[in-house]
Amino acid sequence: MTLKLDKKDLKAFLETLMEEYDLFAPVKLAEGVSIYKKIDSPDEVDLSTENPQKPAKEVFFPQSETMFRYEKAGKRYQMTSTEGVERERVILGARPCDIQAFSLMDDVFLGKEYKDVYYGNKRKATTIIGLACPHPLSTCFCSSAGGGPFLRKGSDLFLIDLGEMFIVELLTEKGMAFQKNKFFREANTKEISLAKGIEEKASTKADASVPIGGIDRRSDLMMENPFWDRMHEKCIGCGVCTFLCPTCHCFDIVDEAITDKGQRVRNWDSCLFPLYSQETSGHNPRPTGRERTRQRLMHKFNYFPKNFGRVACVGCGRCILYCPVNFDIRQAIKLTSPKEIKKVKDEVDLTRQ
Amino acid sequence: MKNPYFPIPMRVKRTSVETTDQMLRTIELSFLNEEDKRAFHFIPGQFCELSVLGKGEAPFGIASSPTENGSLKFTINKAGVVTTALHHIEEGAEVGLRGPLGNGYPITLFEGKNILVIGGGFAFTTLRSLIAFFLQPQNRNKVKDITVIYGARMPGLLLYKEELKEWEKRDDIKLVVTVDWGDKDWNGKVGLVPNVLEEVAPSSENTYAVICGPPIMIKFTFPKLMALQFPNERIYTSLEKRMKCGIGKCGRCNIGHLYVCKDGPVFSYDQLEKLPKDY
Ligand SMILES: Cc1cc2nc3c(=O)[nH]c(=O)nc-3n(C[C@H](O)[C@H](O)[C@H](O)COP(=O)(O)OP(=O)(O)OC[C@H]3O[C@@H](n4cnc5c(N)ncnc54)[C@H](O)[C@@H]3O)c2cc1C
Ligand code: SF4
Numbered sequence: 001m002t003l004k005l006d007k008k009d010l011k012a013f014l015e016t017l018m019e020e021y022d023l024f025a026p027v028k029l030a031e032g033v034s035i036y037k038k039i040d041s042p043d044e045v046d047l048s049t050e051n052p053q054k055p056a057k058e059v060f061f062p063q064s065e066t067m068f069r070y071e072k073a074g075k076r077y078q079m080t081s082t083e084g085v086e087r088e089r090v091i092l093g094a095r096p097c098d099i100q101a102f103s104l105m106d107d108v109f110l111g112k113e114y115k116d117v118y119y120g121n122k123r124k125a126t127t128i129i130g131l132a133c134p135h136p137l138s139t140c141f142c143s144s145a146g147g148g149p150f151l152r153k154g155s156d157l158f159l160i161d162l163g164e165m166f167i168v169e170l171l172t173e174k175g176m177a178f179q180k181n182k183f184f185r186e187a188n189t190k191e192i193s194l195a196k197g198i199e200e201k202a203s204t205k206a207d208a209s210v211p212i213g214g215i216d217r218r219s220d221l222m223m224e225n226p227f228w229d230r231m232h233e234k235c236i237g238c239g240v241c242t243f244l245c246p247t248c249h250c251f252d253i254v255d256e257a258i259t260d261k262g263q264r265v266r267n268w269d270s271c272l273f274p275l276y277s278q279e280t281s282g283h284n285p286r287p288t289g290r291e292r293t294r295q296r297l298m299h300k301f302n303y304f305p306k307n308f309g310r311v312a313c314v315g316c317g318r319c320i321l322y323c324p325v326n327f328d329i330r331q332a333i334k335l336t337s338p339k340e341i342k343k344v345k346d347e348v349d350l351t352r353q
Numbered sequence: 354m355k356n357p358y359f360p361i362p363m364r365v366k367r368t369s370v371e372t373t374d375q376m377l378r379t380i381e382l383s384f385l386n387e388e389d390k391r392a393f394h395f396i397p398g399q400f401c402e403l404s405v406l407g408k409g410e411a412p413f414g415i416a417s418s419p420t421e422n423g424s425l426k427f428t429i430n431k432a433g434v435v436t437t438a439l440h441h442i443e444e445g446a447e448v449g450l451r452g453p454l455g456n457g458y459p460i461t462l463f464e465g466k467n468i469l470v471i472g473g474g475f476a477f478t479t480l481r482s483l484i485a486f487f488l489q490p491q492n493r494n495k496v497k498d499i500t501v502i503y504g505a506r507m508p509g510l511l512l513y514k515e516e517l518k519e520w521e522k523r524d525d526i527k528l529v530v531t532v533d534w535g536d537k538d539w540n541g542k543v544g545l546v547p548n549v550l551e552e553v554a555p556s557s558e559n560t561y562a563v564i565c566g567p568p569i570m571i572k573f574t575f576p577k578l579m580a581l582q583f584p585n586e587r588i589y590t591s592l593e594k595r596m597k598c599g600i601g602k603c604g605r606c607n608i609g610h611l612y613v614c615k616d617g618p619v620f621s622y623d624q625l626e627k628l629p630k631d632y
């Protein structure tokens with residue numbers, strides 16, 4: 001069902017939304033720093049900038065999250081879980097790549113053996129209003145990663161920016177609940193065809209030529225390849241690419257305590273940090289950048305596909321945009337072609353002679 | 354949805370020092386809630402996450418057997434924050450527990466076969482669970498011969514000394530205890546585990562081997578098992594990796610596409626051979 005929302009009604013629409021839901025949307029904190037956060041006033045919402053720096057995964061999987069609180073009472077502990085979600089939620093303005101990444105997170109957190117209640121409760125309580133990307137950046141390669149700038153899958157409602165208004169598509173049952181919303185009106189054929197035009201133009205812009213297809217099988221043979229000696233060389237291990245990646249989901253669990261009270265907290269972690277896999281004995285199975293870079297890329301393009309049947313990269317390009325030393329994951333993917341691998345091997349063999 | 358991160362409360366029933374260097378302590382935990390006790394079913398080789406609230410959580414193999422009803426035992430090497438806190442914990446105190454986690458030993462595969470158990474140092478904990486399980490009268494018929502080779506650096510570092518003495522008296526288990534260096538009171542075997550294995554030379558026919566110990570012991574024992582013609586798919590081991598969640602979410606314990614916490618910690622050498630050497 002195709003409707004429209006006049007931009008002059010946006011504020012009022014958000015106000016009514018916030019009466020019923022906790023609203024999460026992009027907020028510009030400073031030039032070049034946008035994040036998804038809980039909205040206190042509709043004025044904060046900024047749908048005009050490009051894809052926010054921090055991915056929307058934060059809404060379901062916060063950078064730091066309390067798991068339970070405890071307090072000591074005599075010899076016993078009183079423990080209270082913080083897994084509950086008080087109100088229904090709406091994410092507004094998430095881009096198709098971040099929304100595709102939710103489905104990858106679902107595979108991990110809502111897998112068949114164990115369910116992660118902290119993620120699951122938030123996920124279940126959330127309605128997703130996606131926002132189309134009319135102007136993919138030069139670093140975007142969603143179209144190579146099974147997505148696209150207008151991918152609707154995963155959205156309950158989908159917005160397309162026409163300048164004065166948004167086209168509003170209601171896609172799921174959760175979305176249809178908005179059918180009678182007083183700010184939504186029927187879109188006319190002219191507006192609908194305008195949106196189509198924007199979609200067609202955008203879809204040619206996101207790079208569809210990164211050779212992701214078949215990478216899981218190609219990389220099978222790569223574990224001990226000199227490829228990794230080269231690949232990790234310039235990485236300084238800052239971890240930015242993993243924190244800003246919408247599909248990265250590693251975390252650490254720590255206790256924070258003051259005398260008899262405290263809480264257990266989980267925090268984002270990164271496989272690129274040396275301490276991540278270091279054992280108490282001092283032994284580290286991934287002692288250098290070589291093994292850690294290999295872990296990051298192999299997890300995305302080999303291990304994840306083995307477990308869940310698709311790669312753990314949605315082509316959002318954040319890891320390319322924000323890497324301080326210009327590590328380009330597209331380049332790494334291209335270099336996994338048999339021809340390129342042989343070239344690297346020959347080069348390394350030469351320098352070793 | 355059940356919260357897999359939320360520990361159940363346990364009471365420290367007993368603690369005892371195992372070794373003369375004071376570095377290993379066994380703690381016995383009993384369930385504080387009857388329903389938790391009823392819901393807890395495990396097999397040897399599985400592990401739990403133990404919490405000392407305020408200090409954190411760490412994974413430990415279950416050292417008791419499922420046949421020892423009502424309580425769980427863990428033997429803890431003092432290594433860092435949580436393990437030190439568990440060494441200082443008093444009887445009657447409360448600790449948190451999550452589990453059982455991991456796959457455990459392939460008990461049903463072992464049925465009708467001989468088992469050869471090789472242990473070194475304090476990695477003997479879950480092996481003890483396995484042996485005690487099969488020595489239980491109602492389980493003893495499930496496997497044929499049980500051969501155990503257990504080594505420690507010195508007599509004082511052997512775990513479960515009283516129980517070893519009991520096992521030595523039985524004729525339905527062949528137990529060989531060895532130390533690297535004896536002392537004046539030691540009249541048992543002196544020698545490294547790989548050499549003792551060569552000497553004992555158990556037949557590999559119809560036999561599964563389970564081996565746990567320090568990497569150096571495994572490195573030198575493995576070729577001896579090969580020489581005895583144990584095929585990779587009949588040699589099992591239990592791995593350790595840094596862990597947090599214990600349920601395949603936090604990401605850190607993987608070897609290739611498998612997670613040691615949820616797909617392991619028990620693997621056959623046949624499985625390990627196909628995985629990257631990332632451990
Ligand atoms: C399946 C399995 C079974 C095991 N069974 C046993 C057993 O039966 N007996 C036994 O003694 N041991 C066992 N271990 C090993 C045991 O889990 C470790 O010795 C234990 O985790 C050490 O915890 P700790 O808190 O004492 O060490 P610490 O190194 O002090 O770690 C404490 C915590 O502090 C944090 N921390 C510490 N150092 C760092 C750092 N450098 N960077 C970031 N965070 C840090 C981490 O959150 C860590 O969990 C087993 C391990 C596994 C995986
Ligand atoms: S952002 Fe760049 S430098 Fe930082 S860890 Fe990732 S690849 Fe390495």
Ligand code: SF4
Pocket residue numbers: 241244245246247248300312313314315316317318319320329
């Ligand atoms: S790996 Fe890079 S391009 Fe792929 S989803 Fe993560 S941040 Fe985006």
Ligand code: FES
Pocket residue numbers: 595596597598599600601602603604605606607612613614615
């Ligand atoms: S311990 Fe978290 S994935 Fe294994």
